[in-house]
Amino acid sequence: MLSAHCLKDLKIFVPEAVIMGNAATLSCQYDLEQAALYAVRWYFGQEEFYRYVPREAKPTFVFAVAGINVDLTNSDATSVTLKGVSRELSGSYQCEVSEDAPLFHTEIRSAHMQVIELPKDDPVMQVDKKVIGANDHFKAVCTVGPSYPPANITWYINGRKVYKTPLQRITQDAFEGSTAYSSLEIYPHSQVLQGFFQAMPKYQPNIMLLCEVSILHVFHKSVQLRIGLSNAPPTTISPNLLGLEGSKRYANGDPDNSALTGASQCICCSALGAVTLALATLAVAQL
Numbered sequence: 001m002l003s004a005h006c007l008k009d010l011k012i013f014v015p016e017a018v019i020m021g022n023a024a025t026l027s028c029q030y031d032l033e034q035a036a037l038y039a040v041r042w043y044f045g046q047e048e049f050y051r052y053v054p055r056e057a058k059p060t061f062v063f064a065v066a067g068i069n070v071d072l073t074n075s076d077a078t079s080v081t082l083k084g085v086s087r088e089l090s091g092s093y094q095c096e097v098s099e100d101a102p103l104f105h106t107e108i109r110s111a112h113m114q115v116i117e118l119p120k121d122d123p124v125m126q127v128d129k130k131v132i133g134a135n136d137h138f139k140a141v142c143t144v145g146p147s148y149p150p151a152n153i154t155w156y157i158n159g160r161k162v163y164k165t166p167l168q169r170i171t172q173d174a175f176e177g178s179t180a181y182s183s184l185e186i187y188p189h190s191q192v193l194q195g196f197f198q199a200m201p202k203y204q205p206n207i208m209l210l211c212e213v214s215i216l217h218v219f220h221k222s223v224q225l226r227i228g229l230s231n232a233p234p235t236t237i238s239p240n241l242l243g244l245e246g247s248k249r250y251a252n253g254d255p256d257n258s259a260l261t262g263a264s265q266c267i268c269c270s271a272l273g274a275v276t277l278a279l280a281t282l283a284v285a286q287l
Contacts, residue, residue: 007032007099007107014093014111017216018085019118020148023071027079028095028109036100042080043094044068050080055100087148090115116215117148119180123213123223131228134197138186142211142223143179149215150174153182156210157192168192182211196229205229 009031018024028040042050049065054077062070067088074081082089093113098106123144132138144151153172155162164170167190174180186193196207210224 006035006103007097007105010095010097010107010109012093012095012109012111014113016112017114017116017218019116019218020087021084023081023083024085024089024113025074025079025081026093026095026113028097029078030097030107032099035103035105037077038098038100038104039096040077040098041096043096044089045091050075052077085115087115087117089113114149114216116218118215118219119145119147119151119213121145123153123211123221125209125211125223125225127209127225127227129227130225131230132193133230134193135188136230137188138227140184140209140211140225142182142184142213144213144221145179146177147180147215147219148176150176150178151180151213151215151219153180154212154214155182155184156212158208159210162192165191180213184209205231 007030009029011029013027013029015024015026026042028042037054040052041048044065047063047065049063049068050070051061051063052075053059053061059077060072060075062072067086069083071081071083090113092110094108094110096106096108098104121144123142125140125142127138127140129136129138140155142153142155144153151174153174155170162168162170162184167187169185169187170182172180172182193207206226206228208224209227210222212220212222214220
């Protein structure tokens with residue numbers, strides 16, 4: 001009678017990302033339900049590079065695969081450790097587990113690992129102005145050296161992420177083997193700055209602009225600059241004060257501008273008073 005115990009619940013654990021030159025530990029967990037283990041095999045792509053057979057005198061076997069260096073002191077029936085991983089080891093890994101006779105039931109699981117090459121230098125930020133006003137156009141550029149995969153660049157102002165809008169333009173160029181580049185352009189009346197200027201004159205005197213560089217979840221670096229906010233009044237003249245808006249609308253023949261209308265009325269009143277006084281004087285003289 002065959003045993004009811006068999007292999008089940010096979011799970012594979014492979015780092016999603018590991019930095020080039022570091023060690024990577026891959027593991028396989030399984031439940032044999034008291035059945036005997038026959039072998040555990042590990043593959044990179046379709047090539048076997050490690051095998052564990054417990055009933056052998058020397059249970060561990062390593063097979064030559066380009067770029068793979070197995071650390072036998074940290075490898076066993078459930079895990080295998082690779083030393084000094086290179087970019088070429090990005091790819092699919094498979095764990096195959098087989099139970100012993102009489103069934104030799106076998107299961108296999110796979111997972112992907114990405115080997116990360118970090119940029120050699122820190123990110124750099126450049127800005128075209130260190131003090132900006134509510135009506136200014138502002139541009140900042142953030143760059144970081146080559147990496148694999150290319151780095152992602154994100155912008156923040158006072159800790160809040162800046163999103164792309166028609167008045168907040170963000171561009172990014174990142175290609176394998178070349179410098180990653182991102183620019184942030186903020187146009188007058190953009191949403192991200194209006195909140196600071198609308199609270200004048202009690203708004204903050206400056207903002208903190210931050211550029212964050214990230215590669216998956218294993219690398220994060222940032223550079224930040226303090227940008228001043230100018231509370232100087234706008235240099236443009238209000239169209240209303242020039243009569244450009246008021247001239248479009250008249251109420252009882254007067255421009256829709258109380259300040260300018262009031263001044264005109266005073267001038268007219270003064271002229272009328274002078275004429276009346278002159279006529280009264282002439283009348284008295286004739287008497």
